[in-house]
Amino acid sequence: MICGAGVDVAPIARVARLVRDHRPQIARIFTASEVTYCDAARAFRRDGRYAAAFAAKEAVLKALGTGWRSDLEWSDIETRGASAGAPVELSGGVLREAERQGRVRVFVSAAVTSANAIAAAVAERD
């Protein structure tokens, strides 16, 4: 049963600036796997991947009905490329929140334009 949905748009240039200016701290936002995936692409495509991952995380938090909260880590959500309706890997506080709601599976899909990344997430429980 679908029990939540979320969508988010992230400006690519804004996310790229965050990543560029705070590279040592981005592990607090993106998992190691996400960083590896994003950095494997060059220039604009790389920026688009980071923006898509960020938008996906926002969309997941909206699907769970929490939005961003200080007790949840961005890196608790691993998006796995977020391109094909893939389930996201939850951990830490976000996983606890999903389990508390009985919403243990969240699926996300993302797309990138020249300026923005958009992501949609759906939360499902039995």
Add this chain to the structure above:
Amino acid sequence: MTRDEIADRVAQALVQALGVSRSDIRPETSLAGDLEAESIDFLDVVFRLEKDFGIEIARGELFPQELLRDPNLVAGGKVTAAGVAAIRERFGFTDLSGLAAGLSVEDLMNNMLTVRLIVDYVEHKLRAAASAVER
């Protein structure tokens, strides 16, 4: 570091993070309500403050969202008397005398995080770090 120096560096961090003009930044300016900061902007601000002042900002020290999920602290979308007490305790480094029971969570989130609160927070963190070194 004097309070004026802290305030100036905080303002510079906000200008860089949010792309706003220096003249937009006054002590009472709220990041969300006045400068329309979003989650990515808050991340940018936190990272810049940590770097510029050599401090570590733990989760929840500047943002009270998880307190606002406690049904004892918020009822019907409004902060309860217990909620006011909990927020004042968490943010004891700044003056929240204007915070009153009955304030909506939305208004709180839009207006609580002001430039003055950030300056108070940084001043408090730097003072705590300095006294730890002296001990």
